[in-house]
Amino acid sequence: MKLTFRILASMLLLTVGYEGMVGAFHLLNLPSDRAVYEGTAVLILLVVLLPLMLVRLWRSS
Numbered sequence: 001m002k003l004t005f006r007i008l009a010s011m012l013l014l015t016v017g018y019e020g021m022v023g024a025f026h027l028l029n030l031p032s033d034r035a036v037y038e039g040t041a042v043l044i045l046l047v048v049l050l051p052l053m054l055v056r057l058w059r060s061s
Helices: 002-028 035-058
Strands: none
Touching: 002 035
């Protein structure tokens, strides 16, 4: 049961990360400087936080 929960939680995290990445690339395509900075910030947060959350999920006992 625990393995099933971890797999489902991982799939949910990856889906949320994918949606965040799509939104970030949409922001990067907008013509304003603010949108470019926001898109870059979202991508950096995804690169840092998503792997940390996955590691924490799989290392918890």
